[in-house]
Amino acid sequence: MTGYIPTLDQIDELHRRIAPSEAAYDLIHTHCVIVAQIACQLARRQNALFMRRCTLPSDAPELSPAAAPAAPASDANRIAWTVPPTGGVEGGKVPPRLLDEHLVMIGGLLHDIGTYKVLKHDGTDGEPLKFSGKRYILHGLLGYEWLLEQGVDESIAQFARNHTGVGLTRDEVIRQELPLPPADYVPVNLEQETVMVADKFHSKSTPPKFLSVDAYTAKAARFGEENSRKWLALVDQYGRPDIAAMAEKYHMRMV
Template identity: 75%
Template sequence: MSGYIPTLEQIDELHKKIAPSQEAYDLVHTHCVIVATIGCQIVRRQNALFTRRCTLPDGGESLVSSPDGVTGGQVPPRLLDEHLVLIGGLLHDIGTYKVFKHDGTDGEPLKFSGKKYILHGLKGYEYLLSEGVDESIAQFARNHTGVGLNREAVIAQGLPLPPDDYVPVNLEQEVVMYADKFHSKSTPPKFLQVDAYSAKAARYGEENKRRWLELVAKYGVPDIPALAEKYHMRMI
């Protein structure tokens, strides 16, 4: 470990330091809170499945109680670190402050730059490292785009990123990447159900949609209607 693991207070300070405006902070930080919340719900479900793994009959996952309403999912190979998912979820999108076209300082409504947006993961990673945050945490920003952005896709799509793999390297990072897909920082922000993101994933090819549906089967489905009601946001 070469850096520090930020506390919740330090995470908020990292957001406020880089946020160009209160409006930008409210949008990005709220999204990160939502993703962290979903991620922790999924971890609790996964850990409940793991704890009961020796007593589950075939197909018995549905018999395990579902903390926070997450349903389905497969027994994981180990217990997951909920605190790590919380920290990673709260910081995963911190690079999006760097890719606004209108960032709340020019009197225009918030709007992201379509061309630069793909860079937000890498920019977040670089920012966290520059602030002394440990690599293991900074990777949550780097490795959450889509359902796994690999070197081949970067080259094939001509993306403005250094050719490399930007994919989760552990289960905790994969949970945050998955949880991220259920909420969008659109104007206004919205929640996405499984079918809505399936349609979005399919726009990048059937292989992309297949990977998404594999994640759904692996980690289960959070209670998106309940979250949309809690945050008073629309849902598709």
């Protein structure tokens, strides 16, 4: 370990340090909180399946408050970390090992921090927030490099680098002539893969929205049938979170 593992308060400070405006912080930080919550649900389901070595009932209780991650200090302008009291995950297969839920939570909260750097209208120019379509593919690498510059450990920075799509390979970078150094931008452990999967269930569109499994399947298919097959295999492994309950909790639409 060459860097530090940020606390929840430090994660919030990192978001505020890089955010060009309050509007950008609200959009991107909220997305990261949502993804972290979904990722923790997926990780919890995987761990329950691993421990029981059998199918977990769909009505299994959520993590007890005593076992939930500690919440950050209150702030009227920040979005507190909370473990969703509703919902759950259906399906899923036994993983090869237990997942580190705390690492999943931290990675989820920081995975999209590079998107602050690919805003075309960042909230400071009086225009609505808008991402640069041409530069957006760079957000994972930019977030990774920025986190390392801030002294964050490589193991955490990799969550930013390795979450795009369903795993962006070197061959895909070259074949699609993407503006990235030829390399594999894919999860290197189960925790990173969990965050990558959770990220597909929410979009920072205007306005933000939640995506069902079918909605992301259709989106993935636009980049080739192999992408949609990879996505459905991931859903088969990690299960289906209750996205409708999350959409209701955040008062956002689901497609």
